[in-house]
Amino acid sequence: MLKNYLKIAWKVLLRRKFFTFISLFGISFTLMVLMVATALYDHAFGPQMPEKDLDRILFVNMMQERKDGDYQMSGPPSYTFLDRRVRTLTTPEMVSVNSVFQTVNSYIDNRKLALDIKFTDSEFWQILDFEFVEGGPFGAQEVRNAQRVAVINEATRQNYFGNTTAVGKTIVADQVSYTVVGVVKDVPVLRLHSYADMWVPISLRTEDYSSTSLRGDYFATIKAHKASDIDNIKNEFAVMLQDVERQHPEKGTKLYSYPDSIVEGFARTFLGNDDDTGMAKLYAILAAAVLLFMLLPAINLANINISRIMERSSEIGVRKAFGATSSTIIGQFIIENIFLTLLGGLLGFVLSAGVLWLINDSGVIVYADLGLNLRVFALGLFFCLIFGLVSGVYPAYKMSRLHAVAALKGGNQ
Amino acid sequence: MITLKNIEKVYQTKTIETVALHNVNLHIPKGEFVSVMGPSGCGKSTLLNIMGLLDEPTNGIVEIDGKPISRYRDNELAHIRNQKIGFVFQSYHLINDLSVLDNVELPLLYRSGTSAAETRHMALTALEKVGLSARTKHYPTQLSGGQRQRVAIARALIGQPEIILADEPTGNLDSVMGEEIMNILLNLNRQDGTTIVMVTHDENMAQKTERLIRFFDGQQVSDAKTNAYDFQQV
Numbered sequence: 229m230l231k232n233y234l235k236i237a238w239k240v241l242l243r244r245k246f247f248t249f250i251s252l253f254g255i256s257f258t259l260m261v262l263m264v265a266t267a268l269y270d271h272a273f274g275p276q277m278p279e280k281d282l283d284r285i286l287f288v289n290m291m292q293e294r295k296d297g298d299y300q301m302s303g304p305p306s307y308t309f310l311d312r313r314v315r316t317l318t319t320p321e322m323v324s325v326n327s328v329f330q331t332v333n334s335y336i337d338n339r340k341l342a343l344d345i346k347f348t349d350s351e352f353w354q355i356l357d358f359e360f361v362e363g364g365p366f367g368a369q370e371v372r373n374a375q376r377v378a379v380i381n382e383a384t385r386q387n388y389f390g391n392t393t394a395v396g397k398t399i400v401a402d403q404v405s406y407t408v409v410g411v412v413k414d415v416p417v418l419r420l421h422s423y424a425d426m427w428v429p430i431s432l433r434t435e436d437y438s439s440t441s442l443r444g445d446y447f448a449t450i451k452a453h454k455a456s457d458i459d460n461i462k463n464e465f466a467v468m469l470q471d472v473e474r475q476h477p478e479k480g481t482k483l484y485s486y487p488d489s490i491v492e493g494f495a496r497t498f499l500g501n502d503d504d505t506g507m508a509k510l511y512a513i514l515a516a517a518v519l520l521f522m523l524l525p526a527i528n529l530a531n532i533n534i535s536r537i538m539e540r541s542s543e544i545g546v547r548k549a550f551g552a553t554s555s556t557i558i559g560q561f562i563i564e565n566i567f568l569t570l571l572g573g574l575l576g577f578v579l580s581a582g583v584l585w586l587i588n589d590s591g592v593i594v595y596a597d598l599g600l601n602l603r604v605f606a607l608g609l610f611f612c613l614i615f616g617l618v619s620g621v622y623p624a625y626k627m628s629r630l631h632a633v634a635a636l637k638g639g640n641q
Numbered sequence: 642m643i644t645l646k647n648i649e650k651v652y653q654t655k656t657i658e659t660v661a662l663h664n665v666n667l668h669i670p671k672g673e674f675v676s677v678m679g680p681s682g683c684g685k686s687t688l689l690n691i692m693g694l695l696d697e698p699t700n701g702i703v704e705i706d707g708k709p710i711s712r713y714r715d716n717e718l719a720h721i722r723n724q725k726i727g728f729v730f731q732s733y734h735l736i737n738d739l740s741v742l743d744n745v746e747l748p749l750l751y752r753s754g755t756s757a758a759e760t761r762h763m764a765l766t767a768l769e770k771v772g773l774s775a776r777t778k779h780y781p782t783q784l785s786g787g788q789r790q791r792v793a794i795a796r797a798l799i800g801q802p803e804i805i806l807a808d809e810p811t812g813n814l815d816s817v818m819g820e821e822i823m824n825i826l827l828n829l830n831r832q833d834g835t836t837i838v839m840v841t842h843d844e845n846m847a848q849k850t851e852r853l854i855r856f857f858d859g860q861q862v863s864d865a866k867t868n869a870y871d872f873q874q875v
Contacts, residue, residue: 229750232746232747235738236738236739240738243738543736546734546735548695548719549693550727550747550796551719551722551748551751551752552719552750553751554715555716632696633690636695636730
């Protein structure tokens with residue numbers, strides 16, 4: 229039966245080439261935009277190098293102190309808080325404390341090179357999956373001894389050293405010399421917790437580590453033993469935070485800080501409210517945006533489909549005369565529409581591959597490496613099916629309601 | 642096989658009411674070949690559509706195999722059409738986008754439990770019966786009128802229905818082609834015992850069937866055995 233439907237669908241497509249072109253253009257353009265958006269989403273929040281084990285990784289990137297009616301201050305947490313209270317949590321497998329990246333200047337051949345530098349500990353390299361193209365990370369000993377060593381990315385190696393190796397050579401940034409111990413593949417800027425051009429031991433940072441302030445400019449990256457430990461880590465963190473709250477010098481100050489997954493962190497920053505991560509809102513907004521975006525072309529396709537009902541009324545009449553029920557007719561036309569949509573989706577994939585290549589090439593997103601992976605493909609397929617259903621159900625329903633006798637006469641009823 | 646009791650069909654628009662059939666009572670026994678004649682607009686096709694469960698009467702009861710079917714739902718009617726009835730239309734109503742073989746296979750698509758291989762075999766047998774085995778891969782637009790009607794007959798008989806309802810099957814054909822189609826239908830009736838009800842304008846064709854029912858203005862005016870059989874006026 230399916231073969232019969234697909235044969236018909238294909239022939240119908242070929243019959244009216246202009247209509248087919250309009251339909252396919254609408255579908256493929258819509259799906260292209262959605263796939264590019266999906267690729268961007270996946271790039272920002274999906275498991276990508278170096279944050280691959282995302283189901284086992286949490287980030288702490290915010291600390292808010294609030295005294296109702298008095299003050300509210302928020303920002304990244306301090307080193308002291310993360311080092312003394314988060315690093316000492318017992319549920320995680322490992323905790324890394326690392327600085328927010330900052331820009332330093334380097335000079336090469338009288339040319340200024342602005343580099344984003346990040347101060348990290350050795351656990352950072354164990355939790356995250358950086359791809360080393362040369363050398364390796366610095367270890368606990370280098371951090372303890374505050375050795376001036378650095379891991380740089382490929383782009384910095386290219387800009388600073390040219391087409392040559394960098395390990396063992398010296399790079400100078402803000403008048404401090406570092407020996408390069410490793411070179412990693414570029415990390416896109418959207419991976420805020422891991423991104424930098426240059427990573428150096430956290431012990432090289434000149435800062436008063438005895439300050440008890442809760443806010444500073446550090447992140448913590450937490451790795452769980454297993455994915456199912458994530459909730460336990462969050463619970464332990466919450467208990468610890470209550471303890472810190474009790475010891476706060478300003479009585480009545482409430483503290484808000486959470487170990488979040490990468491997408492939770494994003495949702496909480498823009499849509500969250502106290503203990504609500506904002507995830508539900510984020511997904512609702514994304515779903516509404518996708519549906520709204522699909523709505524116009526879907527209505528257009530539905531309209532074209534309806535206008536073609538008369539063209540096929542004799543077929544509908546014959547099918548009904550020989551035993552097709554209304555629901556079989558609905559099924560047939562939905563399958564045909566999904567076939568058309570999948571075809572448009574295929575074109576959309578090709579188009580989006582081109583657009584992603586253009587985005588990568590343009591440098592709009594620093595070190596972007598957008599691509600169409602399996603996750604994007606699966607979501608794209610899902611969008612195609614939704615689109616096919618949305619634009620196919622109503623016309624199919626209308627077609628199925630055609631009275632067999634009227635349909636055989638040419639659909640005048 | 643088919644019984645119509647007090648059938649009425651009225652088409653109602655905002656301004657006008659047209660009586661297509663009035664007080665029709667008919668019984669068509671199993672294995673009979675009946676032709677229905679009458680001027681255009683006298684209700685012949687409406688009668689056939691009601692017998693074929695494509696249309697509902699305004700009043701009256703249709704019985705198939707002794708079972709009244711007025712209370713059946715869409716999918717039950719579809720099931721009866723699929724299992725018991727085959728249609729042949731004046732303008733063939735083949736699906737031009739499908740090959741001859743695919744067109745013939747169509748009724749079996751809606752019959753569960755028939756494998757693809759079985760369906761193919763039955764379609765080839767049906768096409769053989771109408772002498773079109775050599776045209777399986779052609780498309781309807783590549784065939785003559787007579788050939789198209791033979792494909793339509795193959796489609797009607799593939800599911801081995803007990804009843805074939807033919808609405809002016811020779812109406813669009815020249816006399817030679819018409820004769821061929823008529824012979825196929827007569828063979829189906831005589832060899833396989835298929836009950837056939839045929840609407841026609843052609844007196845010669847009608848005289849070849851067992852029984853001739855005449856209609857005028859929505860009413861049955863005569864019902865008689867043809868010359869080939871004992872004549873009986875009602």
